[in-house]
Amino acid sequence: MTARLSLYQKAENELYKMDSSVKTKFYDFCHQFRLDPDHPSLDLKPLKGDSRIFRAKIDRSYRALLARAGVGADGVQQWLIVAVRHRKDVYEELTVAINRITGEIEFVDLGVVGQSVLQRAGLQLTPAKDEHPAPAEPTPAPVVTPQPAAPAEPLLIGCTPEDLRRLGVADALIGPALAVTTDEELDQLIAGAPRLTAEVLTGLGSGMSVDEVEREITQPASTELEPGFENDMAAALTRTAVTTVDDDIRNVLAEGDFRAWKVYLHPTQRKIVERNYSGPGRVSGGPGTGKTIVALHRVARLAAALPPGHGKPILLTTYTKNLTADLRSRLTSLMDPALLGRVDIKHIDQLAQSVLNENTAPGAQRSLITDDRALDVLREVLFEHDEQRWDAEFLFDEWEQIVLGQSLATRQDYFKARRAGMGRALNRPERAVVWKLLEQFALRLNGMGRETWAQAAERAARYEMERARKIQTRAERKADIGGGDLAHLDDNSSAMRYLRHRYRHIVVDEAQDLSPAHWKMLRAMAASGPDDLFIASDTHQRIYDRQVTLSTVGINIRGGRSSKLTLSYRTTQEILDQAAKVVRGGTYDDLDDGTDTLDGYHSLLHGPAPEYVACADWTDEITQLAEALKQWRADITQPTEDGTVRDPSGTMAVCVADGDMAGRVAADLETKHGITTATLTKDGPQGGGEVHIGTMHRFKGLEYQKLAVIGASDGILPRTAVVEKYETTDPKRYERELKKSRNQLFVATTRARDALRISWHGRPSPFLPL
Structure with missing residues (x-):
C-alpha cells in the first residue's frame, strides 16, 4: 500500500536546522514510507494521547511524528509529517487538531513547555516507549530548580479560557497559557504552539488587549468552515501550509530554502490580497512579515482580473532601482508571461523621468x-x-x-x-x-541645465496633476452634454490616451521612503476608485528624511482599509529581539495621523543569538571578520546527502556605514585574506565575488543567509561629526538624525536570515543593545 506524504511547515523549518546526517536518513525514511507505510522497519504505531498521531522510526535515535490526514481523491492515504524528534522527546500527550478559526491542521507539542508551567496547569507528560528500544544512553544528573516561595501572578491575567478559545488558541494550550508567569515561560509555550496560537499569545504577551488581538490577528485569519470540519482531516490538509512531494522535501533539506517565506501566503495575507477595496488600501508590518509578498500577490490577482487587452494598466513601483529588479524577478515566478506583460514595473524616479521625457521638447531636458x-x-x-x-x-x-x-x-x-x-x-x-x-x-x-531628483519628481507631479485636471474637466463636460464627446477622436490616438489615466491600479512597495511629490504624481496617475492604490510600508525602515502625511496628498485610507502583519518569516526571533531594541522608545508615524509600533511583532523561527564582537583595532576587526566568513562558507558548502556542494555566492554579506568603508573592507578581504567580494550598487551586485559588501542604504529590501555589520563604533553610528552640530542649534533636527541612524542599523540587522554578527573597535555604538 502506497501513501502520500506532506511535510508540515513548522517541521520543515525545524529540519532545516538539523544535522545533515539526520536529513539524509529522513529522506530515506520518506521514500520508504511512501512506498509502504506498514513496512516493519518503520515500526509505525499510534500514540496513546491522540489516535490520529503516529510515530515511526527514522533510525535508532530519531522518530517521525505523523498525522493520518484522510484519503485523497485518487484513493491514496494521506499522511502529514508534523515533527521529527529524538526518541526521548516523543510523548504520548502530543496532539493534532483542526483550528476552529483557520481550519488548518495544528500540531501541539507540550514537550517544549517548562515543567513548572505543566505542573501549574495540572499536566504530566508520559514518554512514549519503543517496542524495541535503543540501548540506554547516559542520563545527565537532574537539575533541581528551586520553587518560588509563593505563586507568581499569571502573565495573562484578565484573560479567561473563553477568551483564548474565541481568539483561536489550541485547546491543549489554553490551560498552560493561563498558567505562565514569566516571559520566558511564554516563549517556551509559543515555541511549541501552532501558528495562530503563537501569534495570539505573542500579541497578548506584548500588551495587546483581547479585543485588539481579535481584531488584528484572529479576525483576518478566520475562514468559513462547514459543520463537522473538526473531523475532516482531508479538507483541513488543503488549508494547511505543507510541502507535498518527495522532491520538494529533498530540495528543502539540500538547499535550506525559505520557500515558506517567499511564496506562502498566511491566511491573514491571503485575505488582504483577495480583498476588494473601495479606495486606497495599505499593509504595514516589520521586516520579513510578508508585506512585499502581499504586494506581489496583489499585483498578480489584479492582473488576473483585468479585461482582455494589451496595455499596462497596473503599475508596480518602489523607491530604488535594485529593489525594482528584485520585484520583477519575484513577480516573474508568480505570473505567466502574458499577464506579466500587463504590468509596468518601474522605480519611482524612473517613472518621473518617463513623465518628463514625454512633456519636454527634444534638447530641453535638464x-x-x-x-x-x-x-x-x-x-x-x-x-x-x-x-x-x-x-x-x-x-x-x-x-x-x-x-x-x-x-x-x-x-x-x-x-x-x-x-x-x-x-x-x-x-x-x-x-x-x-x-x-x-x-x-x-x-x-x-x-x-541641472535639477535635483526631488525637483524632477515635483515637475513630473505637476505634469500629471495637470493631466488629471484635464481628464476631470473632460468628464464633467461629457456629463453636461449627456455623455458624448465634443470631438470625434480615435480611442487609440495620442490625444485620447492623454485624456485617460495612465493606470487603473498602482501597487507601491517600501512606500515609507517616497516624497510628497512622488505621492502627488502617483495619486494623479490613477483615477480615484476601487483598488486604485495599494501601499506596503514600514516607517521603522525609513532611512531617508522624508515625512509624509498621505491625507495631505489626496490619499485617504479609511473604513478599515489598513492591515498590519506581525509574523516574520525571514529571520529568527533571536535576531528580531535584538533588532527591535535598536529602535525601541522611538515614535513612528503610520504615513498618516496615527502612530506605528512593533507591538506583537515576532518570528516563529529560532536560532543562535546575534554575536557581538569587540575588536582591538581595524586590523583585528578585519581579521576576525575574515575568520567568521570562512567558517560561514564552510557551513554553507557542506556537501549534501547526494554530494552536491552549494555555491555560497550571494548568501553572505558585510554591511558598513558608508561607501569609503565598503571599499576598504573589500580591498582588505581580497588582498590580505583571499576572500572574493562583490560590491552592492544601485544596479545590484557588481563583480562575481562570494561575499556581498555594501552600505546600509544598499541593503534595504535585500536578504542574506548570514550577515556581518562591521565598524559599528561610536562616532560612526551615528556620525558624530554630522549629528552633534545640531544638538544645540536645532534639537529637533538632531533627534531626526539620530532616528535616521537608528533606522539604518535596524534595516541592516534585519537583513540576516540565520546568523548576525556585529563588530566594532574602540567604543561600541550607543545604538547597540549591549
Whole structure:
C-alpha cells in the first residue's frame, strides 16, 4: 500500500536546522514510507494521547511524528509529517487538531513547555516507549530548580479560557497559557504552539488587549468552515501550509530554502490580497512579515482580473532601482508571461523621468544632479552672499521638504506654508531671507541645465496633476452634454490616451521612503476608485528624511482599509529581539495621523543569538571578520546527502556605514585574506565575488543567509561629526538624525536570515543593545 506524504511547515523549518546526517536518513525514511507505510522497519504505531498521531522510526535515535490526514481523491492515504524528534522527546500527550478559526491542521507539542508551567496547569507528560528500544544512553544528573516561595501572578491575567478559545488558541494550550508567569515561560509555550496560537499569545504577551488581538490577528485569519470540519482531516490538509512531494522535501533539506517565506501566503495575507477595496488600501508590518509578498500577490490577482487587452494598466513601483529588479524577478515566478506583460514595473524616479521625457521638447531636458553636488552648489550661494546664519544642509531640507514638498511657487506661498516637524522655527523676516537664498540656488541650477531628483519628481507631479485636471474637466463636460464627446477622436490616438489615466491600479512597495511629490504624481496617475492604490510600508525602515502625511496628498485610507502583519518569516526571533531594541522608545508615524509600533511583532523561527564582537583595532576587526566568513562558507558548502556542494555566492554579506568603508573592507578581504567580494550598487551586485559588501542604504529590501555589520563604533553610528552640530542649534533636527541612524542599523540587522554578527573597535555604538 502506497501513501502520500506532506511535510508540515513548522517541521520543515525545524529540519532545516538539523544535522545533515539526520536529513539524509529522513529522506530515506520518506521514500520508504511512501512506498509502504506498514513496512516493519518503520515500526509505525499510534500514540496513546491522540489516535490520529503516529510515530515511526527514522533510525535508532530519531522518530517521525505523523498525522493520518484522510484519503485523497485518487484513493491514496494521506499522511502529514508534523515533527521529527529524538526518541526521548516523543510523548504520548502530543496532539493534532483542526483550528476552529483557520481550519488548518495544528500540531501541539507540550514537550517544549517548562515543567513548572505543566505542573501549574495540572499536566504530566508520559514518554512514549519503543517496542524495541535503543540501548540506554547516559542520563545527565537532574537539575533541581528551586520553587518560588509563593505563586507568581499569571502573565495573562484578565484573560479567561473563553477568551483564548474565541481568539483561536489550541485547546491543549489554553490551560498552560493561563498558567505562565514569566516571559520566558511564554516563549517556551509559543515555541511549541501552532501558528495562530503563537501569534495570539505573542500579541497578548506584548500588551495587546483581547479585543485588539481579535481584531488584528484572529479576525483576518478566520475562514468559513462547514459543520463537522473538526473531523475532516482531508479538507483541513488543503488549508494547511505543507510541502507535498518527495522532491520538494529533498530540495528543502539540500538547499535550506525559505520557500515558506517567499511564496506562502498566511491566511491573514491571503485575505488582504483577495480583498476588494473601495479606495486606497495599505499593509504595514516589520521586516520579513510578508508585506512585499502581499504586494506581489496583489499585483498578480489584479492582473488576473483585468479585461482582455494589451496595455499596462497596473503599475508596480518602489523607491530604488535594485529593489525594482528584485520585484520583477519575484513577480516573474508568480505570473505567466502574458499577464506579466500587463504590468509596468518601474522605480519611482524612473517613472518621473518617463513623465518628463514625454512633456519636454527634444534638447530641453535638464540633467540630474546628485544631492551631494547640489549641496556644493548651495554652499557656493551661501558663500557668495556671505550668509552664515544657515548651513547648506538645513536649507536643502527646507527646499525638499517644504518648497518642493508643498509645490510652493511664490514667496507669499512660502510665508503661509506650514513647517510642521522641521524643528527650527522661522519668523517672517527669516523666511524672506531663506526664500531669497533658495531662489538663487534654483536659478543657479537652472543656469547649469541641472535639477535635483526631488525637483524632477515635483515637475513630473505637476505634469500629471495637470493631466488629471484635464481628464476631470473632460468628464464633467461629457456629463453636461449627456455623455458624448465634443470631438470625434480615435480611442487609440495620442490625444485620447492623454485624456485617460495612465493606470487603473498602482501597487507601491517600501512606500515609507517616497516624497510628497512622488505621492502627488502617483495619486494623479490613477483615477480615484476601487483598488486604485495599494501601499506596503514600514516607517521603522525609513532611512531617508522624508515625512509624509498621505491625507495631505489626496490619499485617504479609511473604513478599515489598513492591515498590519506581525509574523516574520525571514529571520529568527533571536535576531528580531535584538533588532527591535535598536529602535525601541522611538515614535513612528503610520504615513498618516496615527502612530506605528512593533507591538506583537515576532518570528516563529529560532536560532543562535546575534554575536557581538569587540575588536582591538581595524586590523583585528578585519581579521576576525575574515575568520567568521570562512567558517560561514564552510557551513554553507557542506556537501549534501547526494554530494552536491552549494555555491555560497550571494548568501553572505558585510554591511558598513558608508561607501569609503565598503571599499576598504573589500580591498582588505581580497588582498590580505583571499576572500572574493562583490560590491552592492544601485544596479545590484557588481563583480562575481562570494561575499556581498555594501552600505546600509544598499541593503534595504535585500536578504542574506548570514550577515556581518562591521565598524559599528561610536562616532560612526551615528556620525558624530554630522549629528552633534545640531544638538544645540536645532534639537529637533538632531533627534531626526539620530532616528535616521537608528533606522539604518535596524534595516541592516534585519537583513540576516540565520546568523548576525556585529563588530566594532574602540567604543561600541550607543545604538547597540549591549
